[in-house]
Amino acid sequence: MNKFNIIRQKVSEEEKQQRIKDYIEEMEFFGFPISETELKRLQQQDLYDEKIHLKCLRCGHEGIHNWEFIDEVWSRKSPYPSIYCPKCGKGGFIPIDVYNSKRNK
Numbered sequence: 894m895n896k897f898n899i900i901r902q903k904v905s906e907e908e909k910q911q912r913i914k915d916y917i918e919e920m921e922f923f924g925f926p927i928s929e930t931e932l933k934r935l936q937q938q939d940l941y942d943e944k945i946h947l948k949c950l951r952c953g954h955e956g957i958h959n960w961e962f963i964d965e966v967w968s969r970k971s972p973y974p975s976i977y978c979p980k981c982g983k984g985g986f987i988p989i990d991v992y993n994s995k996r997n998k
């Protein structure tokens with residue numbers, strides 16, 4: 894069970910169309926043009942972004958970051974991701990849920 898929450902946000906229609914357009918171009922570039930059926934499926938699908946709210950144990954800076962990126966840098970050696978804070982540059986930039994439970998102890 895996760896000790897922290899991932900925020901799931903629905904991507905706006907405009908943003909979705911832009912991403913589909915980019916995807917089509919990318920696939921064509923690599924020589925895999927997508928079919929009408931595939932395009933239809935993409936159009937009907939809702940897109941979601943996954944984000945995570947992080948807070949710094951040292952300076953208190955907080956921000957919402959793409960989960961995809963955080964998930965990639967998280968080594969899984971600790972029970973939750975802990976990265977370098979973009980503000981103070983030190984380690985201990987952690988999910989806000991973990992931050993709160995540490996502070997409430």
Ligand SMILES: [Zn+2]
Pocket residue numbers: 949950951952953954978979980981982983
């Ligand atoms: Zn900091």
